Amino acid sequence: MEVSDEELNGLGMTLKQIIDDNLQNPKVKEKVAKLKGSLVLRERQSGISAVIIFNEGEVGIRNDALEKPTAFIEAGFLELADISSGRLGPIKALLTGKIKAKGNLIKLLGMSQVLISRR
Amino acid sequence: MAVLYPSNEWCQEWKKAINGSEGIAEAGRNWGTDFNGNWLFEVTPGGGLDKTTYLYLEAKAGKCTDSRLIEDPTEVEAGFFCTGPYESFKPVVKGEKDFIEGVVRGVFKLKGDMTKIMLNARFIRAVANSLSTFESEFLGE
Secondary structure (H helix, E strand, C coil), X not given: CCCCHXXXXXXXXXXXXXXXXXXXXXXXXXXXXXXXXXXXXXXXXXXXXXXXXXXXXXXXXXXXXXCCCCEEEEECHHHHHHHHCCCCCHHHHHHCCXXXXXXXXXXXXXXXXHHCCCC | CCEEECCHHHHHHHHHHHHXXXXXXXXXXXXXXXXXXXXXXXXXXXXXXXXXXEEEEEEECCEEEXXXXXXXXXXXXXXXXXXXXXXXXXXXXXXXXXXXXXXXXXXXXXXXXXXXXXXXXXXXXXXXXXXXXXXXXXXXX
């Protein structure tokens, strides 16, 4: 990851720990190696955002949103938690309106893999 | 009768509130069963609190087994550590602000296995919500 802990907001810190953990899994690492783009996540209640940047194997996380990310998700913390813990699939979350998404949805589904725990 | 936050009496009331909630028992049934689910809260001065205060909460399988103030944070082993100013904890204890939102905003710094937090987010929210189910009084008010 390219940003130190001290610089990240609480959402970014939370995501960073989850992504670091998930990248230990070779299957996730393999999927990430092909991805290039950015995913903005906004937590609905607080309005706090973090952006995950994918650059063919390198994954970085920063505070705040980008103007034109590859994909964008807005969700409440509990929905993010459900997706991250594997209880709620990202496709189902989209179809049932539990999360809002914009941008390249195919890439979004690929990028969201770094957020889903394999433990 | 209102109990002073923070105090050992307050910790006991919190323990009672947690153990009296069916929602917490259900949401937290897997919490701490195969990992250290205990919490250490570091409340930093301000808003009437004049010295850093540590609250320890032992939680396992949806129940609280111990809750007390401690002098030395090294005397306990907690899987989760949360630090924040007294002024920011007050509205959470009053039920005016959401603990998870405070974590997302970075008002409270949380250390521990975030995968466990995500897996048990409803338990965390329910435990935080239990803070306002009994009457508290506060320093500096």
